[in-house]
Amino acid sequence: MRVVSGPLDNLEQWDAFVKDRYDPGKTEDQFRKYDDATPPVVREFYRQNHANQTREFVLQKKRQYLGKQRGEMGIWDAMDYLNTLVDDSDPDTDLSQIEHNLQTAEAIRKDGHPRWFVLTGLIHDLGKLLCLYGEPQWAVVGDTFPVGCAFSDKIVFPEFFAANPDSNRPEYRTRLGIYQENCGLSNVDLSWGHDEYLYHVMKDYLPQPALYMIRYHSFYPGHREGAYDYLFDEKDREMFGWVRKFNPYDLYSKGHTKPNPDELRPYYEELIAEYLPAKLRW
């Protein structure tokens, strides 16, 4: 199967763009010039994302998916299923989804972090299953941002929001929009994608820092750019320390050394069983 519903050759093209944007070797000046160097398909991807992620769309996706009516699956089955997402990547140098997940988890494990943190590294992108349910790329990956209030100019490619119908709705155009000052992110709708979906699959099982990492790892305007602080409450500010701790593993743990899924599986099956039921509702 190929990822057809979107301009990207594969989902990792978005990850690679974010990684490049936050390359620690870049100067502040180069950092702001991502525009010229961005591949046209990535620009097109953001154009679609920013034009289509309206509050109405987000609420509709929540109604569609948060009831978790797509059946039951264990974690390893979900990883195998996600692995059927074959794309245009080069099979000699690129890694499968399972290998990506294992690389992130192994990097966290090597640094001696708690077991739930390692598990979070393994599963954090399983929400990308949305692609296999037929969702377009712009509704699965991409930097996330609040809907129902003004779009921050700290979001990448802010100019593309001009085409979003919410930009013309007076009730959504103000700094706070429909929200209250410091109402807490749990009361805010973010653009729809793999973070929010997986959070709802996992929310009964994992410790709070893990749930924050899962739910907000693509919220770059919030955890890297300092935008929307006025929507955060004290709990969010505290927990975003964990989201920031997780981010380097998400961005920089992907090399070309292939982890061996068969060798690692016993360790991870035990880790999965420590926190999660044998089958979860999706």
Ligand SMILES: [Fe+2]
């Ligand atoms: Fe992700």
Ligand SMILES: [Fe+2]
């Ligand atoms: Fe990731």
